[in-house]
Amino acid sequence: MSEVVLETKDLSMVFPDGTQALKNVTLTIKKGELVSIIGPSGAGKSTFMRSLNMLNKPTDGQIVFEGENVLKARGKQLRQIRRRIGMVFQHFNLxxxxxxxxxxxxxxxxxxxxxxxxxxxxxxxxxxxxxxxxxxxxxxxxxxxxxxxxxxxxxxxxxxxxxxxxxPSLLLADEPIASLDPSSSENVMTYLKNVCQEDGLTSIVNLHQVDFAKKFAHRIIGIKAGEVVFDGSPKELTEGITNHLYYSK
Ligand SMILES: Nc1ncnc2c1ncn2[C@@H]1O[C@H](COP(=O)(O)OP(=O)(O)O)[C@@H](O)[C@H]1O
Ligand SMILES: [Mg+2]
Structure with missing residues (x-):
């Protein structure tokens, strides 16, 4: 049985203006998994990722990262948690x-x-x-x-x-290839996957390109209007599910 790195339980996020960005997101992520989160713009992908290291403080639920209760962490403990979470950004932030x-x-x-x-x-x-x-x-x-x-x-x-x-023990990448052409995207995802595999590093990669998620991820999680509507292997992500995720109300 593989080791659990991250668990979220009924994670919800309502912004002060009343926008509900996450609704009861419950997930278990295991060591070494490359998980891709997909979903249309505004689905809650970035909010989910930012919740994990408390850049956005969720309004409800729980996050357990390597056995620690993230939402209760303050000061030094929170800094030490953040140190174990590597971030990759859409616009590189170099x-x-x-x-x-x-x-x-x-x-x-x-x-x-x-x-x-x-x-x-x-x-x-x-x-x-x-x-x-x-x-x-x-x-x-x-x-x-x-x-x-x-x-x-x-x-x-x-x-x-x-x-x-x-x-880090967890790598978070929020739309890491959204600003790149298809061939650079392919190249960047290949390096990202290889580096994670070599180090046994767990990663969560937000992508809106379904084809890249299917090609590189071990597991795909589909989010729509803040809710998990799909969680499975690339093979299990059928065209019907993709259409539901992106095109139906
Ligand atoms: N700081 C904020 N205040 C209010 N609403 C926000 C804020 N950040 C994001 N949202 C809203 O939360 C929802 C999810 O946004 P986001 O997580 O950025 O989606 P995605 O990354 O999937 O495109 C959207 O409706 C967005 O407008
Ligand atoms: Mg986003």
Missing amino acids: IKRSPTYQNVLHGRLGYMPSLKGGLGRFSEEDTRQALEILRRVGLEDQAFKRADELSGGQQQRVGIARAIAQT
């Missing part, structure tokens, strides 16, 4: 003027005294590790270039490298 390897090192900031990290004083060992991680995403030859000199797909691979540098 420091454009900094070299690639320094962007990767920012993934390690959670482990450093803040002053040292803030001044960009990384040890030789940190730099060596950053280069090793860049090698894993095929960017060893881009390490000393400014981040904004890289292509979109390369920048997202830096985003993945930065998340990995944090040595």
Whole structure:
């Protein structure tokens, strides 16, 4: 039986303006799974992801991450939980003027005294590790270039490298390929999947492209109007279910 990394129980989120973005989301996610969350725009995918590390505080329900009650965590405990959750963003969120390897090192900031990290004083060992991680995403030859000199797909691979540098136990990627062309998307998803597999890392990837979810995920969760309406393997996601998810009221 595989180890459970994350559980949500009846997770609900109502924004102050009354928008119900999540309704009783109950899920169990196991170690090493690559789970893709799909669903139309506004379905609640980002809200779900942001709830997991309390960027949005859910209004009801429970989140248990590696045995810890996330919604009860405060201060140091919350920081330590967030350190174990790596994030990859649609728009990469790199420091454009900094070299690639320094962007990767920012993934390690959670482990450093803040002053040292803030001044960009990384040890030789940190730099060596950053280069090793860049090698894993095929960017060893881009390490000393400014981040904004890289292509979109390369920048997202830096985003993945930065998340990995944090040595997380859960990787969250919110629409990581939404700004990329199909061939870069394919390439980025391949690296993301391989890196997770090599490290036994659990990942949740929000995607609105069903074809990419089917190709790369072990498991697909369909969300519609804040509710889970599908949870199964790519094979089980039929055209009928996809149509229901995206096109029916
Ligand atoms: N800060 C907010 N305040 C009010 N409503 C919000 C806020 N953020 C998101 N929403 C609403 O919550 C719903 C889910 O949004 P979101 O999680 O961004 O969906 P998705 O990522 O699937 O496109 C939408 O109706 C959206 O308008
Ligand atoms: Mg979103």
